[in-house]
Amino acid sequence: xxLRSNVPEGPIEKKWEKHRFEMKLVNPANKRKHTIIVVGSxxxxxxxxxxxxxxxxxxxxxxxxxxxxxAHSIAAQGGINAAKNYQNDGDSVFRLFYDTVKGGDYRSRExxxxxxxxxxxxxxxxxxxxxxxxxxxxxxLLANRSFGGAQVSRTFYAxxxxxxxxxxxAYQALERxxxxxxxxxxxxxxxxxxxxxDGKARGIVTRDMVTGEIESHVGxxxxxxxxxxxxxxxxxxxxxxxxxxxxxxxxxxGAAFANPCFTQIHPTCIPVTGEHQSKLTxxxxxxxxxxRIWVPKRPKDPRPPNQIPEEDRDYYLERQYPSFGNxxxxxxxxxxxxxxxxxxxxxxxxxxxxxxxxxxxIKRLGAPVxxxxxxxxxxxxxRITAENPYQVPMRIYPAIHYTMGxxxxxxxxxxxIPGLHVIxxxxxxxxxxxxxxxxxxxxxxxxxxxxxPYTMGHYLGSNKVDTVGTDHPAFKEAEAGVAERVRxxxxxxxxxxxxxxxxxxxxxxxxxxxxxxxxxxxxxxxxKIPALRERFWREAxxxxxxxxxxxxxxKAGRVADFLELGELICLDALERRESCGGHFREEFQTPxxxxxxxxxxxxxxxxxxxxxxxxxxIRHVEPLSFEYVHPSQxxxx
Amino acid sequence: MNLTLHVWRQRNARERGRFVTYAAxxxxxxxxxxxxxxxxxxxxxxxxxxxxxxxxxxREGICGTCGMMIDGQAHGPRRATTACQLHxxxxxxxxxxxxxxxxADAFPVVKDLVVDRAAFDRIVAAGGFIxxxxxxxxxxxxxxxxxxxxxxxxxAAACIGCGACVAACPNASAMLFTAAKVSHLGLLPxxxxxxxxxxxxxxxxxxxxxxxxxxxxxxxxxACPKSISVRFIARMNRDYLVATLAGRGEPxxxxxxxx
Numbered sequence: 001x002x003l004r005s006n007v008p009e010g011p012i013e014k015k016w017e018k019h020r021f022e023m024k025l026v027n028p029a030n031k032r033k034h035t036i037i038v039v040g041s042x043x044x045x046x047x048x049x050x051x052x053x054x055x056x057x058x059x060x061x062x063x064x065x066x067x068x069x070x071a072h073s074i075a076a077q078g079g080i081n082a083a084k085n086y087q088n089d090g091d092s093v094f095r096l097f098y099d100t101v102k103g104g105d106y107r108s109r110e111x112x113x114x115x116x117x118x119x120x121x122x123x124x125x126x127x128x129x130x131x132x133x134x135x136x137x138x139x140x141l142l143a144n145r146s147f148g149g150a151q152v153s154r155t156f157y158a159x160x161x162x163x164x165x166x167x168x169x170a171y172q173a174l175e176r177x178x179x180x181x182x183x184x185x186x187x188x189x190x191x192x193x194x195x196x197x198d199g200k201a202r203g204i205v206t207r208d209m210v211t212g213e214i215e216s217h218v219g220x221x222x223x224x225x226x227x228x229x230x231x232x233x234x235x236x237x238x239x240x241x242x243x244x245x246x247x248x249x250x251x252x253x254g255a256a257f258a259n260p261c262f263t264q265i266h267p268t269c270i271p272v273t274g275e276h277q278s279k280l281t282x283x284x285x286x287x288x289x290x291x292r293i294w295v296p297k298r299p300k301d302p303r304p305p306n307q308i309p310e311e312d313r314d315y316y317l318e319r320q321y322p323s324f325g326n327x328x329x330x331x332x333x334x335x336x337x338x339x340x341x342x343x344x345x346x347x348x349x350x351x352x353x354x355x356x357x358x359x360x361x362i363k364r365l366g367a368p369v370x371x372x373x374x375x376x377x378x379x380x381x382x383r384i385t386a387e388n389p390y391q392v393p394m395r396i397y398p399a400i401h402y403t404m405g406x407x408x409x410x411x412x413x414x415x416x417i418p419g420l421h422v423i424x425x426x427x428x429x430x431x432x433x434x435x436x437x438x439x440x441x442x443x444x445x446x447x448x449x450x451x452x453p454y455t456m457g458h459y460l461g462s463n464k465v466d467t468v469g470t471d472h473p474a475f476k477e478a479e480a481g482v483a484e485r486v487r488x489x490x491x492x493x494x495x496x497x498x499x500x501x502x503x504x505x506x507x508x509x510x511x512x513x514x515x516x517x518x519x520x521x522x523x524x525x526x527x528k529i530p531a532l533r534e535r536f537w538r539e540a541x542x543x544x545x546x547x548x549x550x551x552x553x554x555k556a557g558r559v560a561d562f563l564e565l566g567e568l569i570c571l572d573a574l575e576r577r578e579s580c581g582g583h584f585r586e587e588f589q590t591p592x593x594x595x596x597x598x599x600x601x602x603x604x605x606x607x608x609x610x611x612x613x614x615x616x617x618i619r620h621v622e623p624l625s626f627e628y629v630h631p632s633q634x635x636x637x
Numbered sequence: 638m639n640l641t642l643h644v645w646r647q648r649n650a651r652e653r654g655r656f657v658t659y660a661a662x663x664x665x666x667x668x669x670x671x672x673x674x675x676x677x678x679x680x681x682x683x684x685x686x687x688x689x690x691x692x693x694x695x696r697e698g699i700c701g702t703c704g705m706m707i708d709g710q711a712h713g714p715r716r717a718t719t720a721c722q723l724h725x726x727x728x729x730x731x732x733x734x735x736x737x738x739x740x741a742d743a744f745p746v747v748k749d750l751v752v753d754r755a756a757f758d759r760i761v762a763a764g765g766f767i768x769x770x771x772x773x774x775x776x777x778x779x780x781x782x783x784x785x786x787x788x789x790x791x792x793a794a795a796c797i798g799c800g801a802c803v804a805a806c807p808n809a810s811a812m813l814f815t816a817a818k819v820s821h822l823g824l825l826p827x828x829x830x831x832x833x834x835x836x837x838x839x840x841x842x843x844x845x846x847x848x849x850x851x852x853x854x855x856x857x858x859x860a861c862p863k864s865i866s867v868r869f870i871a872r873m874n875r876d877y878l879v880a881t882l883a884g885r886g887e888p889x890x891x892x893x894x895x896x
Binding site (some may be wrong): 047050054065066067068069070072073074075084086122123125126127128129130131133134135136137138139140142158159161164165168171172173175177178179185187212237239240241273274276277278279281282379383384386403449450453495497499500502541543544548549550551 | 648649665667668669671672675676679682683685687688689690692693694695697698699700701702706715717722724728740747748751753755757758761762763765766767768769770771772773774775776777778780781782783784787788790791794795797798821822825828842850
């Protein structure tokens, strides 16, 4: 397997411009002869589908939800970064690029990240033109805030619902194309396999989730924008339906999986309360702009927070990181919370929580100002916990939130399978080992609005594909494989629910491959996961039939894939014998407990090739070089 | 706590449905309404019964996927709260709870509590957008938008498309949903060029889908998990009137999607 990044030569600020000129074009009259399959309708998928359709391509777009408007991009709260420098505070494309490479702990590709920073400008313009109601200043200009550890104010936002508003913008553009007949939308359809003809991605096999019908769809190229795989941990901030099936099926058909162990743990989520909890809810990290994080100095301090005097509190982030304080990047904040909880100083039931306290901010600014900034988040918190954050500090704890790893792609966002493009969270390219706040929305839209429309033309212009139909043997074979797998799942005939297996897998992943990892733990996980998988295929119970809406069957297929992917995540974590970003190996840390990278041996992307059932996957390496941002130990002290 | 549930069960769109009674035992008051249904479903699966199908996804009140009538109220008794954010502490030990799907001709039942809301997508496709071809936008600050207009547009744009407004309305009207989108886009300077064609297209599609008309019950606003105001309906009606008068002699829809 060859990993050619295809990053263009030349100075970094000219690469994309040069590449845009050099890429092949498809004649306007020929565009309508091509059909593109887009799987997923989140920020990346919807923006790609709409933009390709505007260019004249025929697009078939698929999502598992009942409407494309529901993709989980909708839940992003905080904002979207752009190097507009509207605040005149010293921001620039280069600074956003620099911050993103550094924030990713030097495990991303410089060329891709620079392009991302460059495209951030056009994204804001595009979204404003679509009518996204961004926050405004009284003069009518766009408002900005500082977010997630950035020292400039470059984050654009729409109250606490930025993801929702950006997604609705893309969704509306998509619906317009659906209305015009350029996009055929398939809601409640799940992609269950990728089909290759002559080594190129030529289509997918789907299951209609209402009728159970297994159908083939042919295209000249396939784009996956199916999101991240954090639900492998069961408890996560993801939507319940979010899954890795599309990328995992593509992986098994030959797409390399890059850096699967780079998973992000978000520091500000509502803590776990009990066994029946089905998901974790994020509280926007914008709260860290005004909230102060602390725990009692004494372990297991029984006093309620308001009765603990100042001298008995440990504002541990402010103490350990005086220059960034409560605004340190996500990985640093999460690990610090784990450290204090491990010392027995965690708060709330079970001790897995820390306080996020607004008392000082309320004293300084008044409750109405705090209400205007965070009112909807405070209400949401109160609804879930029955505690009022105006009166008692919030309790928060880290939770799985995002996956930086994903299918390997080159500069054109094409995977190791020709014609298979991967965008948004589903690919691995831009965030290295840790993603900074407000940059996921930026990446999804950059890929969708401004990269795919060009690189898709280039692929189609430089590759001739034969006309094939769904009667092609490759499609028939994939359909038969999908049908067989469905039959197998329905026929397991055990006694345990699929959810109980998912929960058990999640516990293994969180325990051994969560915020801190070590060799012994990972080896334990690598024994436990295959054993659990084996039990799943013997003891699971999947009620109902294929020919109906069968939510148990949907879950079963997804969990079966998670049970394979979880193993790869642990294997990747084991092989990466260094700490970087969200990947913290306890054996590799500085004396004060910070992540210690090993640039000599691990300044690379690890991309895994599927080697067949029961075979150890093959680890390939794409070396990373840093010409513009020189790796140093990240310091936020 | 222990509860008795009366749940609407319906195998598919063709078969008749009926209420089935289930016991929900040992429910923690700290879990959400949907987590309570998860617990009931786990017990049904263990017994070999078909679990209750219900739509849900984000479980944090923003995706708009979940929705059910809980004791006759869309999303249940708590104001401005989706079913996924409704917690069991709202109920009392021993309560009997009736759970039904959204009921509206334009939202046919798919299975149990799951309905088909594709009509909402078609209303948006009929004009609920601003035509802004990718790549053709001017600088974001080239068009200043007064803060009051942006804030009001955001109030309308907060709609999550869950369908509670339709379910709560005695006429199964989609006026609040449609008005929210018409107002969001119509309040912004970017939305002016298509303001008339938008409202005409969306209203025509709304009628074609079989939604009823508004007779000012305001149940929609009371049920809306995002507290979208009925004043937007008045706004849409004004826009529609102006568009109809202004529209005489204009092409019905220049590029208005299916509308």
